[in-house]
Amino acid sequence: MGDEKTPRHDAPTIGRVATMAGVSRATVSRAFTRPDMLSPETVDRVRKVAAKLGYTPNQVARALSTGRHGNFALIVPDVANPFFPPLIRAAQKRADLSDFCLFLGNSDEDPALEDKLLGRFLGQVEGVVLASSRLDDAQIRRHAERKPLVLINRDVAGIPRVLIDTAGGVRAAVDHLARLGHRSIVYVSGPAASWSNRQRRQALRQACATAGLEAAAVAAQRPTFEGGWRSARAVIATGATAAVAFDEVVAQGLLAGLAEIDVDVPGRFSVVGCDDVISATTTPPMTTVSNRSAEAGEAAMTLLLDVLRTRAVSDVRYVLDTHLVVRGSTAAPCGR
Amino acid sequence: MGDEKTPRHDAPTIGRVATMAGVSRATVSRAFTRPDMLSPETVDRVRKVAAKLGYTPNQVARALSTGRHGNFALIVPDVANPFFPPLIRAAQKRADLSDFCLFLGNSDEDPALEDKLLGRFLGQVEGVVLASSRLDDAQIRRHAERKPLVLINRDVAGIPRVLIDTAGGVRAAVDHLARLGHRSIVYVSGPAASWSNRQRRQALRQACATAGLEAAAVAAQRPTFEGGWRSARAVIATGATAAVAFDEVVAQGLLAGLAEIDVDVPGRFSVVGCDDVISATTTPPMTTVSNRSAEAGEAAMTLLLDVLRTRAVSDVRYVLDTHLVVRGSTAAPCGR
């Protein structure tokens, strides 16, 4: 066993295939990217040799030369928030279908981190999807002019976006509660930077006004179980008999917080969540606004692919609407 | 408005910075990668110019030249399975902390797809984490010799791996059930290719043998809510009075299936889940084996970074152990 320099099982390059097949490197390249430019026999022979050698085109080298990286990036505020996994999954699948790889970023609800991640990705992707972005419009616009960019649940004019319109669902929730006899409803809000949050809050206020109900609001700082939990006392203090929560994680926390201070749901208080994602399994099963996050993920990816194909920057605004799913967390208010 | 060729706001290259700063390209490069090799003033001047021009090193070009891509890949069987999001999140965060980008792949429980994704990633990453891989040992070994590879919940000798050892938790579950008076326990199994599944099944069998209980098993083909649901009848048919399910998604399905055929839990039948991830919110709250998926994700990433640093391929086997969390889905069997 001499210390002969083991040539380190290097990945075969286009050059090796070329000499082995007795053609030029250009021909090998074309055998993979533009087979139509070659005689069928040549293509066949080259491919065969390549296969035998276990050759795989080097994506990175290719990207350097063409600018086409074959990658996308998706950034979400919180991977572990149950709203996002179906979205992520669908986006990944759609990307994969078109032979793209997907980078995933978790911004932790932090605009600065989101910006940093975006910067890291930008150099090696052909496009980006920002889900529930916490960046401000200016930052988004700035990035959008460097790379194709699609938004989910963020409404910036001129930038392709897919929006899950929960306003319809929230209005239906208010109607539902009004019909049950509630006179005052409180909105437990989520992150201020969230478009969905603003949309829901506003829809609630308007629907209440229309129906002649009182509308209050309390803030669950972060959209977490704990945030919902902590807001329970404040929610009750508003005097409302029903709450609509920003999302189901908050709603679930609220449920737990109410249980802790012995407020029976739905006997004494009604709760409605948003994004039907865990609501079937809560106790009680939660009345909620339906969810289409997987569809949103897929649509955004498809949009991005379209933008790449047709450089036309048409102002797309893809809206998915929602409805109310009535379960067991809502009932008539007591003592009225 | 003449059609003067707008030079397409191209990203500034190292060359532009070099001429603007009156130095060579090598110097610019070094100002970013090896500032210690340059005089402080030069570094300063170059960086200033670069900043003014908005120069960002091109990752791809750098990777082509150095082989260091600054990327990792993580592949999971199902992003939407609640076991994985915390793991993904933690892994992403850990990678980000070391300035790495993370590709995410979803294998859909399909070995062929997993292999394909891996192939796609391999060319542009420095290492890979396979969580609950469905590949066979040979395939894993093959990939591991091309790139640093870390496994989660898969025990292949010689390959760095982090294992969540649920055997302890399952044994505790059996003890718990035995103490309650159960004489026969059924395991509702998950994917055959899953190491965790084999481990849990085996732990259950052994613990039952030790405690003198009967052990049965029924298969929930896919580890889904529906799979658990469908297995309800078969579970009851075994004559057992308690079940331990592969994971909580299956357990939750089982709960729903049992409810549908009017089997009261825990009155008539007890259920234990695995991976404490949604169990606090089921009805009834589920007795379960604790979960450490986030820790596993972070540990795997850290391991990968270590492997990269010290090319020492020591045979690491990082084990996280578990315990039983008793909640409301277990009780003494009726009529005994």
Add this chain to the structure above:
DNA sequence: CTGTTAGCGCTTTCAG
């Protein structure tokens, strides 16, 4: 400390 010189692996005119 800094510049010169070769590439990394692949694509892409431009000629034949």
Add this chain to the structure above:
DNA sequence: CTGAAAGCGCTAACAG
């Protein structure tokens, strides 16, 4: 239809 040659943007010896 195929080959030769010139890069993509950056890094890495090797000289000074």
